[in-house]
Amino acid sequence: MSKGAATREAILHCGVEQAAKVGLSGLTIGALADATGMSKSGLFAHAKSKQELQLRVLEQARAEYIDAVIRPALGAPRGEPRVRALFEHWLASARDRAPGGCLFVKAAAEFDDRPGPVRDQLVKDHKDKDDTVAQIFSTGVAEGHFRPDADPYQFAAELQSLMLGYFHLHRLMHDPDAEQRLRTSFENLLDQYRVK
Amino acid sequence: MSKGAATREAILHCGVEQAAKVGLSGLTIGALADATGMSKSGLFAHAKSKQELQLRVLEQARAEYIDAVIRPALGAPRGEPRVRALFEHWLASARDRAPGGCLFVKAAAEFDDRPGPVRDQLVKDHKDKDDTVAQIFSTGVAEGHFRPDADPYQFAAELQSLMLGYFHLHRLMHDPDAEQRLRTSFENLLDQYRVK
DNA sequence: GACCGGAACGAACGGTCGTGCTATTTTCAT
DNA sequence: ATGAAAATAGCACGACCGTTCGTTCCGGTC
Numbered sequence: 086m087s088k089g090a091a092t093r094e095a096i097l098h099c100g101v102e103q104a105a106k107v108g109l110s111g112l113t114i115g116a117l118a119d120a121t122g123m124s125k126s127g128l129f130a131h132a133k134s135k136q137e138l139q140l141r142v143l144e145q146a147r148a149e150y151i152d153a154v155i156r157p158a159l160g161a162p163r164g165e166p167r168v169r170a171l172f173e174h175w176l177a178s179a180r181d182r183a184p185g186g187c188l189f190v191k192a193a194a195e196f197d198d199r200p201g202p203v204r205d206q207l208v209k210d211h212k213d214k215d216d217t218v219a220q221i222f223s224t225g226v227a228e229g230h231f232r233p234d235a236d237p238y239q240f241a242a243e244l245q246s247l248m249l250g251y252f253h254l255h256r257l258m259h260d261p262d263a264e265q266r267l268r269t270s271f272e273n274l275l276d277q278y279r280v281k
Numbered sequence: 282m283s284k285g286a287a288t289r290e291a292i293l294h295c296g297v298e299q300a301a302k303v304g305l306s307g308l309t310i311g312a313l314a315d316a317t318g319m320s321k322s323g324l325f326a327h328a329k330s331k332q333e334l335q336l337r338v339l340e341q342a343r344a345e346y347i348d349a350v351i352r353p354a355l356g357a358p359r360g361e362p363r364v365r366a367l368f369e370h371w372l373a374s375a376r377d378r379a380p381g382g383c384l385f386v387k388a389a390a391e392f393d394d395r396p397g398p399v400r401d402q403l404v405k406d407h408k409d410k411d412d413t414v415a416q417i418f419s420t421g422v423a424e425g426h427f428r429p430d431a432d433p434y435q436f437a438a439e440l441q442s443l444m445l446g447y448f449h450l451h452r453l454m455h456d457p458d459a460e461q462r463l464r465t466s467f468e469n470l471l472d473q474y475r476v477k
Numbered sequence: 478g479a480c481c482g483g484a485a486c487g488a489a490c491g492g493t494c495g496t497g498c499t500a501t502t503t504t505c506a507t
Numbered sequence: 508a509t510g511a512a513a514a515t516a517g518c519a520c521g522a523c524c525g526t527t528c529g530t531t532c533c534g535g536t537c
Contacts, residue, residue, distance in 0.1 A: 092484085106394050111306070114525065126527085127485040135525060185394055194390035197452040198302050198381055208454060242446055242462050249449060250442025256393040258404060266438050277469055283504085288514080310495065322496085323515040331495060 093131050096121055100142040101149065105185030109139045109192045109203065139203050146188045147210050153178040155217055164228030165275070167221050172271055175248060179255075180264065186256045190249065215241045222278075231278045243274055289327050292317055296338040297345065301381030305335045305388045305399065335399050342384045343406050349374045351413055360424030361471070363417055368467055371444060375451075376460065382452045386445065411437045418474075427474045439470055 099120045104112045114135060118128040132138035154174045161170035179187055189210070196204040219237035226233055247270050254263035295316045300308045310331060314324040328334035350370045357366035375383055385406070392400040415433035422429055443466050450459035 087483090108391065113523085115523075124486050125525090126487075129526070130483095130485070186390075191390045193449060193453045194382075194387045195304065197448075204453075211449075211454060239462055239465060242450060243466055245449065246442045246446025246466065249445035250438055252393075253389060253407075253441060253445060254438060257389045257400075258407060266435055269435060270439055270442065273473055277473075283513085309493085311493075320516050322498095322517070325496070326513095326515070 092121070092123070096123075096128060096131055097141055097145040100138065101146045101188060102185065104139075104142050104146070105182065105188045105191065107185075108195050109142065109188070110195050112139065112142065114138070136202060140206055143188075143192070143203065143206055143210070150178070150189070150214075155214075158221065163224040165225050165230040165279075168225055168275070171218065171221055172244070176251070176264070176267065179248065179252065186252050190252050215245070218244060225278075229280060232280055235278050240274075240278060244271075247271060247274065288317070288319070292319075292324060292327060293337055293341040296334065297342045297384060298381065300335075300338050300342070301378065301384045301387065303381075304391050305338065305384070306391050308335065308338065310334070332398060336402055339384075339388070339399065339402055339406065346374070346385070346410075351410075354417065359420040361421050361426040361475075364421055364471070367414065367417055368440070372447070372460070372463065375444065375448065382448050386448050411441070414440060421474075425476060428476055431474050436470075436474060440467075443467060443470065 096117065100112065100117055103117055103120060107113075112135075114129055115125050117138075118125045121128065132141060154171065157174045158167055158171035161167040189207070192203075192207055193211070196207055215238065218241040222231065222235075222237045222240045225231040226235060226237070247267060250270070251263055251267040254260040254266060260266075292313065296308065296313055299313055299316060303309075308331075310325055311321050313334075314321045317324065328337060350367065353370045354363055354367035357363040385403070388399075388403055389407070392403055411434065414437040418427065418431075418433045418436045421427040422431060422433070443463055446466070447459055447463040450456040450462060456462075
């Protein structure tokens with residue numbers, strides 16, 4: 086790997102970390118330069134603009150999420166086990182990411198009212214994730230684990246809601262019961278969709 | 282009402298509006314001064330610091346939330362009707378607040394990793410809200426509408442999750458089905474807790 | 478050894494931020 | 508009507524923002 090590519094990777098890694106703490110808007114060129122031990126201008130040369138940097142960081146976060154959550158889940162057996170694997174990896178990646186919560190949650194709150202390329206990319210990423218979750222759930226329907234009349238996208242939306250609630254309880258409220266509450270809700274959710 | 286109190290009220294009203302768009306951190310003295318037709322220093326004189334301004338805006342938003350959601354809900358008959366009233370007013374205040382979503386949602390995402398008075402106040406406000414929701418739900422248990430072994434705070438957490446999910450779908454994804462999905466989830470939630 | 482292209486640096490720019498200080502205007506009780 | 512008090516404006520500051528520019532350093536090529 087060339088020198089430039091290596092530092093660019095380091096920059097993005099630090100960028101995701103910092104953005105998870107202070108958001109994509111709070112992400113600052115100077116602070117990121119300090120964190121990577123570079124000069125502001127040296128770092129800036131790797132991204133033509135701050136917006137470009139935000140998009141790159143978002144792309145990196147997406148890749149990390151896929152590696153940590155989606156891909157491992159797809160390794161589990163089709164149907165409910167795969168849905169459970171998705172849940173467990175999602176929860177683990179959310180719980181253990183310290184400090185700073187999920188970058189996507191923060192970015193979603195930041196950009197839901199700011200049109201532009203960053204927002205567009207964010208919407209696209211979330212759509213992709215919803216598609217994937219819905220498709221994973223569908224294998225559960227095909228396997229006969231879940232009711233055939235279930236709406237996979239309704240499930241995806243409800244699972245997303247639960248995760249958002251968990252983030253809220255865990256990161257803002259520092260509620261020690263956050264994980265237990267999430268697990269309870271998740272089991273209830275599965276019960277709802279399971280074939281009786 | 283004295284002149285000063287009037288403008289202070291106008292400032293806070295504009296402040297809540299602006300903070301709902303760009304967040305409590307994105308809230309800027311200069312922009313707020315422009316919005317209210319004042320000079321930066323003139324407006325600044327009303328708040329000793331930006332942090333103080335953030336706290337005042339938060340206080341104002343809390344008051345508006347109580348007026349728009351909590352108080353009307355408490356006017357409904359005890360039990361499930363009151364829970365439903367809470368839900369409807371909450372949804373209405375979230376749906377019709379345009380533009381900019383719920384200030385508390387944005388602020389929660391912004392400050393979950395920034396210790397300080399603002400975060401403390403935010404946690405306190407959310408705790409108060411959870412207490413109120415749990416207590417409203419409890420009247421449903423007392424009335425025999427909900428299962429006596431139900432955990433009111435689990436219900437509060439799940440309702441909060443649903444609202445967060447709705448915000449996500451509605452404000453970021455612009456999903457036209459957001460409200461329908463929320464209503465479906467809410468009915469499922471009530472079913473879960475209802476006495477069979 | 479001369480040369481070259483990429484990588485990083487330091488300094489500086491224009492702009493905006495929050496925040497003080499000092500006038501000036503406006504309000505209001507007497 | 509008048510004088511004290513409150514409200515607002517004007518101005519300047521230091522800090523930090525994203526961005527640009529010229530320069531330097533370093534590894535590989537002829």
